[in-house]
Amino acid sequence: EPEVTQTPSHQVTQMGQEVILRCVPISNHLYFYWYRQILGQKVEFLVSFYNNEISEKSEIFDDQFSVERPDGSNFTLKIRSTKLEDSAMYFCASSITQDRGYGYTFGSGTRLTVV
Protein backbone atom coordinates (compact mmCIF):
# COMPACT_ATOMS: atom_id res chain seq x y z
CA GLU A 1 0.00 0.00 0.00
CA PRO A 2 1.38 3.44 -0.92
CA GLU A 3 2.86 5.38 1.97
CA VAL A 4 3.81 8.91 2.86
CA THR A 5 7.43 8.78 4.00
CA GLN A 6 8.92 11.24 6.47
CA THR A 7 12.53 11.72 7.46
CA PRO A 8 14.09 11.90 9.92
CA SER A 9 11.90 10.08 12.42
CA HIS A 10 13.43 12.06 15.27
CA GLN A 11 15.42 15.28 15.18
CA VAL A 12 17.00 17.08 18.09
CA THR A 13 18.07 20.65 17.52
CA GLN A 14 19.28 23.58 19.55
CA MET A 15 17.03 26.58 20.04
CA GLY A 16 17.59 29.14 17.29
CA GLN A 17 18.78 26.60 14.74
CA GLU A 18 17.10 25.96 11.42
CA VAL A 19 15.56 22.57 10.72
CA ILE A 20 14.19 21.02 7.58
CA LEU A 21 11.68 18.23 7.82
CA ARG A 22 11.29 16.08 4.74
CA CYS A 23 8.38 14.23 3.28
CA VAL A 24 7.83 12.09 0.22
CA PRO A 25 4.10 12.10 -0.54
CA ILE A 26 2.31 9.33 -2.38
CA SER A 27 3.38 9.60 -5.99
CA ASN A 28 0.07 10.40 -7.67
CA HIS A 29 -1.14 12.75 -4.94
CA LEU A 30 -1.41 16.42 -5.75
CA TYR A 31 -2.23 18.05 -2.42
CA PHE A 32 0.18 18.18 0.47
CA TYR A 33 -0.18 19.18 4.08
CA TRP A 34 1.78 19.68 7.27
CA TYR A 35 0.33 19.22 10.71
CA ARG A 36 1.87 19.23 14.13
CA GLN A 37 0.91 17.58 17.40
CA ILE A 38 2.42 18.76 20.63
CA LEU A 39 2.70 15.87 23.07
CA GLY A 40 -0.67 15.15 24.63
CA GLN A 41 -2.46 17.78 22.57
CA LYS A 42 -4.59 17.87 19.45
CA VAL A 43 -3.42 17.65 15.87
CA GLU A 44 -3.04 21.19 14.49
CA PHE A 45 -3.15 22.13 10.84
CA LEU A 46 -0.19 24.17 9.62
CA VAL A 47 -0.37 24.49 5.85
CA SER A 48 -1.69 23.02 2.64
CA PHE A 49 0.15 23.14 -0.68
CA TYR A 50 -0.97 22.60 -4.24
CA ASN A 51 0.53 23.38 -7.62
CA ASN A 52 3.67 24.79 -6.02
CA GLU A 53 1.74 27.27 -3.94
CA ILE A 54 0.43 27.52 -0.43
CA SER A 55 -3.35 27.15 -0.67
CA GLU A 56 -4.18 27.58 2.98
CA LYS A 57 -2.28 28.21 6.20
CA SER A 58 -3.11 28.51 9.86
CA GLU A 59 -2.19 31.18 12.37
CA ILE A 60 0.57 28.89 13.61
CA PHE A 61 2.30 29.03 10.22
CA ASP A 62 4.05 32.34 10.72
CA ASP A 63 7.14 33.81 9.09
CA GLN A 64 9.47 31.31 10.71
CA PHE A 65 7.86 28.50 8.72
CA SER A 66 8.16 27.82 5.03
CA VAL A 67 7.33 24.95 2.71
CA GLU A 68 8.83 23.89 -0.56
CA ARG A 69 8.56 21.19 -3.15
CA PRO A 70 12.11 21.29 -4.43
CA ASP A 71 11.68 18.45 -6.91
CA GLY A 72 9.00 16.10 -8.14
CA SER A 73 8.94 13.95 -5.05
CA ASN A 74 9.99 15.80 -1.90
CA PHE A 75 7.92 18.21 0.18
CA THR A 76 9.74 20.04 2.95
CA LEU A 77 8.89 22.10 6.00
CA LYS A 78 11.55 24.53 7.16
CA ILE A 79 11.56 26.14 10.55
CA ARG A 80 14.00 29.03 10.42
CA SER A 81 14.81 29.70 14.05
CA THR A 82 13.46 27.01 16.31
CA LYS A 83 11.95 27.75 19.68
CA LEU A 84 11.36 25.41 22.60
CA GLU A 85 7.63 25.49 21.87
CA ASP A 86 8.24 24.10 18.38
CA SER A 87 8.93 20.73 20.00
CA ALA A 88 6.22 18.47 18.62
CA MET A 89 5.47 15.63 16.26
CA TYR A 90 5.21 16.95 12.73
CA PHE A 91 3.06 15.02 10.30
CA CYS A 92 3.04 15.32 6.56
CA ALA A 93 -0.07 14.21 4.69
CA SER A 94 -1.12 14.02 1.09
CA SER A 95 -4.31 13.53 -0.87
CA ILE A 96 -5.11 12.82 -4.47
CA THR A 97 -7.84 15.41 -4.67
CA GLN A 98 -8.97 18.57 -3.01
CA ASP A 99 -12.32 16.91 -2.42
CA ARG A 100 -11.95 16.65 1.27
CA GLY A 101 -14.30 13.74 1.35
CA TYR A 102 -11.30 11.60 0.53
CA GLY A 103 -9.37 12.33 3.66
CA TYR A 104 -5.64 12.38 3.82
CA THR A 105 -2.89 9.79 4.16
CA PHE A 106 -0.55 10.72 6.97
CA GLY A 107 3.13 9.93 7.21
CA SER A 108 4.58 8.36 10.33
CA GLY A 109 5.83 11.74 11.55
CA THR A 110 9.02 13.46 12.63
CA ARG A 111 9.47 14.05 16.33
CA LEU A 112 11.21 17.41 16.70
CA THR A 113 12.85 18.14 20.03
CA VAL A 114 14.21 21.65 20.56
CA VAL A 115 16.65 21.94 23.44
Add this chain to the structure above:
Amino acid sequence: QKEVEQNSGPLSVPEGAIASLNCTYSDRGSQSFFWYRQYSGKSPELIMSIYSNGDKEDGRFTAQLNKASQYVSLLIRDSQPSDSATYLCAVNGVVFGAGTILRVKS
Protein backbone atom coordinates in the same frame (compact mmCIF):
# COMPACT_ATOMS: atom_id res chain seq x y z
CA GLN B 1 -12.61 30.41 16.20
CA LYS B 2 -13.58 27.11 14.62
CA GLU B 3 -13.83 24.41 17.25
CA VAL B 4 -14.32 20.67 17.30
CA GLU B 5 -15.27 19.21 20.64
CA GLN B 6 -14.94 15.62 21.76
CA ASN B 7 -15.29 13.94 25.13
CA SER B 8 -11.74 13.02 26.12
CA GLY B 9 -12.82 9.78 27.76
CA PRO B 10 -11.61 7.22 28.38
CA LEU B 11 -14.61 5.37 27.07
CA SER B 12 -14.45 1.78 28.26
CA VAL B 13 -16.50 -0.92 26.58
CA PRO B 14 -16.36 -4.70 26.83
CA GLU B 15 -15.22 -6.74 23.88
CA GLY B 16 -18.07 -7.33 21.44
CA ALA B 17 -20.03 -4.26 22.52
CA ILE B 18 -20.88 -1.16 20.49
CA ALA B 19 -18.68 1.86 21.12
CA SER B 20 -20.25 5.25 20.44
CA LEU B 21 -18.01 8.24 19.92
CA ASN B 22 -19.34 11.76 19.53
CA CYS B 23 -18.15 15.05 18.15
CA THR B 24 -19.64 18.53 17.82
CA TYR B 25 -18.35 21.36 15.68
CA SER B 26 -18.86 25.09 15.68
CA ASP B 27 -18.60 26.07 12.00
CA ARG B 28 -22.05 25.64 10.50
CA GLY B 29 -20.59 25.91 7.00
CA SER B 30 -18.42 22.81 7.43
CA GLN B 31 -18.65 20.41 4.52
CA SER B 32 -16.66 17.28 5.26
CA PHE B 33 -16.03 15.26 8.36
CA PHE B 34 -13.52 12.58 9.17
CA TRP B 35 -12.82 10.05 11.83
CA TYR B 36 -9.21 9.05 12.39
CA ARG B 37 -7.78 6.45 14.71
CA GLN B 38 -4.49 7.20 16.41
CA TYR B 39 -2.54 4.65 18.37
CA SER B 40 -0.15 6.01 20.98
CA GLY B 41 2.97 7.42 19.32
CA LYS B 42 1.64 6.80 15.82
CA SER B 43 0.15 8.94 13.09
CA PRO B 44 -3.59 9.36 12.48
CA GLU B 45 -5.16 6.72 10.28
CA LEU B 46 -8.33 7.51 8.35
CA ILE B 47 -11.31 5.33 9.28
CA MET B 48 -14.29 7.09 7.75
CA SER B 49 -15.29 10.23 5.93
CA ILE B 50 -18.80 11.60 5.66
CA TYR B 51 -20.27 14.74 4.16
CA SER B 52 -23.98 14.10 3.76
CA ASN B 53 -26.54 13.99 6.52
CA GLY B 54 -27.38 10.49 7.64
CA ASP B 55 -25.43 7.31 8.14
CA LYS B 56 -22.48 5.85 6.30
CA GLU B 57 -21.40 2.31 7.01
CA ASP B 58 -18.07 0.62 6.34
CA GLY B 59 -17.63 -2.79 7.88
CA ARG B 60 -17.90 -2.52 11.66
CA PHE B 61 -17.89 1.28 11.51
CA THR B 62 -20.83 3.63 11.02
CA ALA B 63 -20.45 7.38 10.83
CA GLN B 64 -23.49 9.55 11.47
CA LEU B 65 -23.81 13.20 10.52
CA ASN B 66 -26.43 15.72 11.57
CA LYS B 67 -25.56 19.12 10.15
CA ALA B 68 -28.54 20.83 11.74
CA SER B 69 -27.28 19.80 15.17
CA GLN B 70 -23.63 20.16 14.13
CA TYR B 71 -22.97 16.68 15.38
CA VAL B 72 -20.95 13.75 14.07
CA SER B 73 -20.69 10.34 15.62
CA LEU B 74 -18.85 7.09 15.05
CA LEU B 75 -20.23 3.73 16.05
CA ILE B 76 -17.94 0.74 16.29
CA ARG B 77 -19.78 -2.58 16.36
CA ASP B 78 -18.31 -5.75 17.82
CA SER B 79 -15.52 -3.78 19.46
CA GLN B 80 -12.17 -5.56 19.68
CA PRO B 81 -9.21 -4.93 21.98
CA SER B 82 -7.30 -3.83 18.87
CA ASP B 83 -9.79 -0.94 18.54
CA SER B 84 -8.33 0.56 21.71
CA ALA B 85 -6.90 3.89 20.55
CA THR B 86 -7.64 7.59 20.46
CA TYR B 87 -10.32 8.54 17.94
CA LEU B 88 -9.99 11.93 16.35
CA CYS B 89 -12.82 13.86 14.74
CA ALA B 90 -11.70 16.26 12.02
CA VAL B 91 -13.70 18.86 10.14
CA ASN B 92 -12.81 20.02 6.63
CA GLY B 93 -9.42 18.39 7.10
CA VAL B 94 -8.06 21.33 9.04
CA VAL B 95 -9.68 21.37 12.48
CA PHE B 96 -9.20 18.38 14.73
CA GLY B 97 -10.78 17.56 18.02
CA ALA B 98 -8.59 16.53 20.93
CA GLY B 99 -9.76 12.95 20.59
CA THR B 100 -11.61 10.37 22.64
CA ILE B 101 -9.64 7.53 24.20
CA LEU B 102 -11.40 4.21 23.66
CA ARG B 103 -10.52 1.17 25.74
CA VAL B 104 -11.97 -2.18 24.77
CA LYS B 105 -11.63 -4.72 27.55
CA SER B 106 -11.46 -8.45 26.82
